[in-house]
Amino acid sequence: xxxxxxxxxxxxxxxxxxxxxxxxxxxxxxxxxxxxxxxxxxxxxxxxxxxxxxxxxxxxxxxxxxxxxxxxxxxxxxxxxxxxxxxxxxxxxxxxxxxxxxxxxxxxxxxxxxxxxxxxxxxxxxxxxxxxxxxxxxxxxxxxxxxxxxxxxxxxxxxxxxxxxxxxxxxxxxxxxxxxxxxxxxxxxxxxxxxxxxxxxxxxxxxxxxxxxxxxxxxxxxxxxxxxxxxxxxxxxxxxxxxxxxxxxxxxxxxxxxxxxxxxxxxxxxxxxxxxxxxxxxx
Numbered sequence: 534x535x536x537x538x539x540x541x542x543x544x545x546x547x548x549x550x551x552x553x554x555x556x557x558x559x560x561x562x563x564x565x566x567x568x569x570x571x572x573x574x575x576x577x578x579x580x581x582x583x584x585x586x587x588x589x590x591x592x593x594x595x596x597x598x599x600x601x602x603x604x605x606x607x608x609x610x611x612x613x614x615x616x617x618x619x620x621x622x623x624x625x626x627x628x629x630x631x632x633x634x635x636x637x638x639x640x641x642x643x644x645x646x647x648x649x650x651x652x653x654x655x656x657x658x659x660x661x662x663x664x665x666x667x668x669x670x671x672x673x674x675x676x677x678x679x680x681x682x683x684x685x686x687x688x689x690x691x692x693x694x695x696x697x698x699x700x701x702x703x704x705x706x707x708x709x710x711x712x713x714x715x716x717x718x719x720x721x722x723x724x725x726x727x728x729x730x731x732x733x734x735x736x737x738x739x740x741x742x743x744x745x746x747x748x749x750x751x752x753x754x755x756x757x758x759x760x761x762x763x764x765x766x767x768x769x770x771x772x773x774x775x776x777x778x779x780x781x782x783x784x785x786x787x788x789x790x791x792x793x794x795x796x797x798x799x800x801x802x803x804x805x806x807x808x809x810x811x812x813x814x815x816x
Contacts, residue, residue: 534626535795537785537809540736544787545588546795546811547626549601549652553579553616559748561760571751572792579616581792582748583811584648586623588630589733594713595632596639598731598742599789600652600664606694607651621652637665639712642672643744644728645680646690649789654698661698671712673720674705676727686763687725721746721775723768724759730775739784740796746772748790750797 537544556578560568565578574580587598601621611617627633642650653670654661680691681700696703709719715735721728724745731742745761746768747753755772758765779786780801787796795809 534629535809535812537787537796539738539740539785541591542733542735542738543590544740544796545590545630547586547588547601548619548622549584549586549599550603550617550621551619552582552584552602552648553577553618554582556580558760560752561758561762561765563757568751568757572749577616580749582648582790583788583792584652585789586652587742587787587789588627589716591716591735592713594638595636596641596712596716597637597665597668598641599643599649599744600640602648603652603655603664605656615648623652634665635667637668640665640668640670641712641718641731642670642676643718643730643742644676644725645672645696646725646745647692647695649744650680650695651692653695661694663699663702665702668702669704670699670702671704671706671710671718673718673727673729674707675720675722676725676729677703677705679725679727721767721771723764723771724762726763730771739779739782740787741775741779741784742787742789743772743775744789746775747786747788749788750786750791750794753799753803 535546556574559580572580584601586601589596601623604620607617653664655664680696683691709717711717717732718729721730730744733740755769758768762768785796785798788794797805798807800806
């Protein structure tokens with residue numbers, strides 16, 4: 534487990550499973566000769582996308598950003614289609630940290646797509662029950678309404694099995710919410726109508742979790758947006774806004790999906806000046 538300690542905050546990346554999705558879909562209109570220089574792909578043109586929740590420990594509270602893909606939530610066909618090669622080890626890793634799922638106080642859901650939300654509920658015998666029994670689950674009001682009432686495009690990614698078991702735990706917000714002092718969620722739209730980001734500003738440090746506006750370090754260019762984005766121009770405008778703030782303030786950018794980086798800092802020339810690598814590939 535990789536960790537980053539900044540002032541009073543400790544971040545720990547937990548193994549929530551891994552998918553492999555089509556590189557063309559993940560980079561939209563960007564030609565393959567361009568994106569393949571920045572992010573590797575396999576023989577099926579799939580790229581590795583982690584689904585690794587970020588545990589934030591601060592002020593005696595345990596916050597979790599996203600929830601991974603869980604266990605036993607996919608058919609064999611879905612596993613093939615989504616390139617799933619690992620399922621979640623989140624509970625085992627919490628145990629290594631001296632924690633259980635009962636110790637999670639808040640779950641911050643930037644959006645409710647299946648690759649972020651499948652870890653919200655788990656099987657208990659033949660019943661789906663909340664994974665994080667005592668947590669308040671936060672997501673934008675727009676996102677919550679759409680996940681329960683998906684349209685013809687979004688119904689393949691908003692699954693009733695993910696939201697129904699936990700709906701009594703959900704608290705929504707309109708434009709922004711301060712979860713604990715210095716940790717905010719901001720509604721951005723773009724990837725989905727209700728998509729949000731997480732901004733952490735404490736102890737003189739700034740961290741930004743762009744979620745699926747910038748799922749990997751290779752998506753840093755504001756024009757490199759996903760074919761999966763429902764509102765691509767919204768993604769572009771939001772990326773420009775938050776990237777500018779982050780670069781101007783020397784922010785850490787933290788990732789849920791990236792195969793290589795857990796967190797990094799760029800300078801204004803988009804050169805990496807600090808990094809936290811995944812242990813698997815760290816040198």
